[in-house]
Amino acid sequence: MSDVNVSFEQMAACVREARRQGHLDESSRAAIFHDLEAMESRLTRLENAFPDSALHAVAIKANPLMALLEMLVEAGAGLEAASFEEVQLALEANCPSESLVFDSPVKTHDELDRALGRGIYLNADNFDELDRIDAAVAQIDGPIRAGLRLNPLVGSGDIEATSVSNRGSKFGLPLGPNRASILEAFDRYEWLRGLHLHVGSQGYELTRLTEGVRRAWKLGKRLDDRLPGGLDSFDIGGGLPVAYRDEHRAPTFEAYADRLRDEVPELFERDVRIITEFGRALQVPCGWAISRVEYVKHTFEGPLAATHLGADFMLRRVYQPEHWYHRMAVLDADGELKRGESEETWTIGGPLCFGSDVLAREASLPPIEPGDWIAYRDVGGYTLGMWSHYCSRAMPPVWGHRGETLELLREEETERDVVDFWQ
Numbered sequence: 001m002s003d004v005n006v007s008f009e010q011m012a013a014c015v016r017e018a019r020r021q022g023h024l025d026e027s028s029r030a031a032i033f034h035d036l037e038a039m040e041s042r043l044t045r046l047e048n049a050f051p052d053s054a055l056h057a058v059a060i061k062a063n064p065l066m067a068l069l070e071m072l073v074e075a076g077a078g079l080e081a082a083s084f085e086e087v088q089l090a091l092e093a094n095c096p097s098e099s100l101v102f103d104s105p106v107k108t109h110d111e112l113d114r115a116l117g118r119g120i121y122l123n124a125d126n127f128d129e130l131d132r133i134d135a136a137v138a139q140i141d142g143p144i145r146a147g148l149r150l151n152p153l154v155g156s157g158d159i160e161a162t163s164v165s166n167r168g169s170k171f172g173l174p175l176g177p178n179r180a181s182i183l184e185a186f187d188r189y190e191w192l193r194g195l196h197l198h199v200g201s202q203g204y205e206l207t208r209l210t211e212g213v214r215r216a217w218k219l220g221k222r223l224d225d226r227l228p229g230g231l232d233s234f235d236i237g238g239g240l241p242v243a244y245r246d247e248h249r250a251p252t253f254e255a256y257a258d259r260l261r262d263e264v265p266e267l268f269e270r271d272v273r274i275i276t277e278f279g280r281a282l283q284v285p286c287g288w289a290i291s292r293v294e295y296v297k298h299t300f301e302g303p304l305a306a307t308h309l310g311a312d313f314m315l316r317r318v319y320q321p322e323h324w325y326h327r328m329a330v331l332d333a334d335g336e337l338k339r340g341e342s343e344e345t346w347t348i349g350g351p352l353c354f355g356s357d358v359l360a361r362e363a364s365l366p367p368i369e370p371g372d373w374i375a376y377r378d379v380g381g382y383t384l385g386m387w388s389h390y391c392s393r394a395m396p397p398v399w400g401h402r403g404e405t406l407e408l409l410r411e412e413e414t415e416r417d418v419v420d421f422w423q
Contacts, residue, residue, distance in 0.1 A: 006033075006035050006038065006286075006288050006377070008329040008337055008375060008377075009337060011033070011288055011290070011329075011331075011375050012331055012335050012336060012337040012375075013335075013404050014033060014399075014401050014404050014406070015290060015331055015335035015373065015375075016334065016335035016336075017404045017406060018031070018335075018399065018406060019334065019335055021406065023397075023399070023406070024335075026333075026371070028292065029291070029292050029294075029308035029396065030289065030290060030291045030292065030307075030308045030309050030313075030396040031289065031290055031396050031397055031398075031399060032287065032288075032289045032313075032379070032383075032384060032396055032397070032398045032399070033287065033288050033289065033290075033398075033399045033400070033401055034063075034065075034068065034286055034287050034380055034398065034399070034400050034401070034409065035286045035287070035288075035380075035400075035401060035402075036071065036286075036400045036401065036402050036407070037402050037403070038285065038286040039068070039071070039072075039282065039283065039286045039380075040071070040075055042253075042281070042282050042285075042286070043056070043058075043072065043075055043076075043077055043282060044075075045252070045253050045254065046253045046276070046278065046281075046282065047076070048254075049252075049253040049254045049256070049257035049258075050253075050257050050274055050276065051268060051274060053273050053274070054273065054274040054275070054276065055078045055099060055101075055233075055273060055274075055275045055276070056077050056078060056275075056276050056278065057077070057078035057079055057080040057099065057100070057101040057275055057276065057277050058072050058077050058078070058079055058080065058277075058278065058279060058282055058283075059080045059082070059238055059277050059278065059279025059280075060079055060080060060081055060082070060086040060089055060090060060279075061082050061086065061279060061382075061385055062279025062280055062282070062283045062284070062381035062382060062385060063279070063283045063287070063380060063381045063382075063384060063385050064086065064089055064384075064385050065384065065398060065409060065410060066089065066092065066093060066410075067398075067400065067409040067410065068283075068400075068409065069089060069090065069093035069095070070093045070094065072093075073090075073093050073094055073095045073099075074094075077099075078095060078096075078099030078100060078101065078275075079093065079095045079099065079100055079101070080100075080101045080103055080238075080277040080279075081100065081101065081102050081103065081104070082103050082104055083104050084102070084104065084107070084108075084111045084114070084115070087100065087102055087111075087115065087120065091118075097118045097119040097120050098119060098121070098145075100120045100121065101120075101121045101122075101123065101235070101275060101277065102115050102120050102121065102122050102123070103123045103149075103196075103277070104125075105125040105126075105149075105170065105171055106125075107122070107125075107129065107132075109132060109136075112129075112132055112133055112136055113136050113139070116133065116136055116137070116140045116144060117140060117142075119142055119143060119145065120145070121145040121146070121147070121194070121233075121275075122145065122146045122147070123146070123147045123148070123149050123194070123196040123235060124146060124147070124148050124149065124192075125149050125171065125172060125173075126172075126173060127173070127181065127185065130148065130185055130189060130192065133146060133189075133191075134189055134191075137191055144191035145194070145232075146191060146192055146193070146194060147192070147193070147194025147195055147196045147233060147235055148173070148182065148185065148186075148192060148194070148195060148196065149171060149172035149173065149196040149197065149198075150172050150173055150174075150175050150182070150195060150196065150197050150216050150219070151164070151165055151169050151171060151172040151173060151174045151175060151197070152165055152175050152197050152199065152211070152212040152213075152215040152216050153165060153166075153167065153174055153175055153176060153215070154199050154208050154211050154212045154215065156200070158203035158204075158323075159200075159202055159203035159320075159323045161320065161323075162200050162201045162202050162203060163199070163200040163203065163204075164198060164199060164200050165197075165198075165199035165200060165212060171198070172196070172197070172198075175215060175216065175219065179219065182219065183219075183222070183223070183226075186223055186226075186227060193227065193229075193231060193232035193233070194231065194232055194233040194234065194235060194275075195216055195219065195220045195223070195231065195233075195234050195235065196235035196237065196275075197212055197213065197216040197235070197236065197237055198236075198237025198238060198239060198277065199212040199237070199239055200239055201238065201239050201241075201279075201280055202239075202241045202242070202280060202323075203241065203323070204239050204241060205241075205251075206251045206255065206256060206259050209239055209240070209256065210256075210259050210260060210263050210264070213236050213260060213264055213267070214263055214264050216234075216236075217234065217264050217266070217267050220234050220267075220272070221266055221270075224270055224272060230270070230271065230272065231270075231272050232272065232273060233272060233273045233274075233275055234267060234272050234273070234274055234275070235274075235275035235276075235277065236260075236274065236275070236276055236277075237276070237277045238276065238277040238278040238279055238280065238281070240253070240256055240278055240280070240281035241280070241281070242280055242281055242284045242285055242378065244324065244325045244326065244327070244378055245325050245327070246327065250281070253278075253281070279381055279382075280381050280382065282381075283380040283381035284378050284379070284380045284381040284382070285377075285378055285380060286380040287378070287379045287380020287381065287383070288375060288376060288377050288378075288379060288380075289309060289313065289375070289376045289379050289383075289396075290331065290373040290374065290375050290376075291307040291308045291309035291373065291374050291376070292307065292308055292371065292372075292373055293305045293306070293307055293368055293369070293370055293371065293372045293373070293374060294306050294307065294308065294370060295370055296368060296369060296370055299347070301347065301361075302344070302345050302346070302347065302362075303344060303345075303346055303347070303368070304346070304347040304348075304349055305346055305347070305348050305349065305368045305372075305374065306349050306351070307348060307349065307350060307351070307359075307374055308350075308351050308396075309350060309351070309359070309374075309376075309396075310349070310350010310351055310352050310357040310358075310359060311350055311352050311354075311356075311357045311388060311390070312350070312351070312352060312387060312388045312389075312390065312391070312393050313379070313383050313384065313387065314326060314350075314359060314376070314379065314383055315383075315386050315388055316382065316386070317359055318350065318356060318357055318358065318359065319356075321361075326359070326376045326377060326378055326379060327376070327377040327378065328348070328359075328360065328363065328365070328374055328375060328376050328377070329365075329374075329375045330365050330366050330368055330372055330373070330374060330375070331372060331373040331374075331375055332369075332371075332372055332373075333369075333371040333372060333373075335373070338366040338367075338368075338372070339366060340366040340367065342366070342367065343364045343365060343366055344364070344365065344366075344367060344368075345362050345363065345364060346360065346362075346363045346364075346365045346368060347360065347361050347362075347363070348360040348363060348374060351391070351393060352388075352390055352391050352393070353390075353391055359374075359376075384398065389421070392418050392422070393418075394412065394413035394414065394415065394417065394418050395410070395412065395413045396412055396413075397410065397411055397412035398410040
């Protein structure tokens with residue numbers, strides 16, 4: 001299963017169709033596209049890789065666009081919320097409460113009360129939160145669904161900033177020193193019947209991901225044997241990486257599930273519901289974007305293309321270019337893919353007012369002219385959801401497509417929308 005679902009040739013065809021329909025003209029600055037067939041295909045492959053009883057709660061933070069959330073829910077997915085605002089997005093997308101997982105590490109009393117009252121599944125982050133939940137339980141008329149987040153201490157992956165299973169992690173309870181207290185908590189709270197872990201996102205290979213699950217399941221198996229009725233659920237989180245570069249290969253959902261079956265077979269043999277929280281692996285390869293070249297300049301370091309997308313959209317690419325990358329190509333003003341033997345070394349600059357707003361340095365690309373488009377792959381997650389309002393740039397339109405059939409998912413923000421945001 002390839003992480004690249006949309007070729008640059010397909011992107012060019014979509015751009016030409018958008019131009020034919022009048023959606024892109026000389027005044028258009030940028031546009032974002034999402035391959036809906038690719039997203040649905042990836043979800044189907046995830047569902048087929050795991051038992052039918054599993055709940056696949058897609059991480060909203062990867063891409064909070066309402067139209068996409070609604071499509072995922074309609075296709076049978078659940079949703080995972082990292083804030084109560086994301087809970088509201090999930091409910092607005094018609095996600096049933098029993099398919100919604102609320103994971104914020106800083107849930108307030110009010111948020112806990114509201115989530116419990118709706119029957120939403122909670123993953124508690126610490127012992128104090130368990131006490132808060134227990135205090136609220138007496139006021140709840142209905143089932144309480146809750147788990148406890150563990151840190152299995154498998155260490156950092158290749159990207160420190162997205163690693164959350166190291167000794168200094170702010171998330172969950174470190175498994176080793178807290179094992180006895182965790183067992184006591186499950187004995188004390190009869191409503192506590194789930195375990196949760198998540199070791200990080202991107203930069204973790206299958207061996208480390210599987211080891212996290214194996215360590216947490218060792219405790220989960222003990223709880224399943226010990227508790228009346230056993231353990232209800234075991235949430236393995238997400239974290240499956242994608243391949244941002246041509247030379248990289250990303251593990252598939254099938255490969256991950258097969259590795260887990262080999263190394264943690266009892267997880268699949270017992271009557272415990274598996275929960276997943278994939279976001280990046282589902283959404284990133286499905287998205288792509290284009291940004292118009294407004295000017296071409298020549299600097300001491302070579303030619304520079306000044307464009308309309310930068311750290312506002314690809315924030316991680318700008319701030320940590322050693323870890324984050326987006327493959328790119330050049331389309332001419334009409335949407336034809338530029339090819340040429342005489343490639344040049346280009347700098348691709350963004351529109352924001354700070355010197356590091358640069359998406360590529362020394363990029364080998366065909367000659368670029370004002371009015372051309374720079375096309376970017378693998379921007380379906382952790383891009384629009386991390387949109388920066390610095391310089392108050394308006395969000396571009398977002399289009400869904402099935403082949404070359406286009407569907408507007410979100411209108412372009414207007415200048416009035418931006419003014420209203422700050423008021």
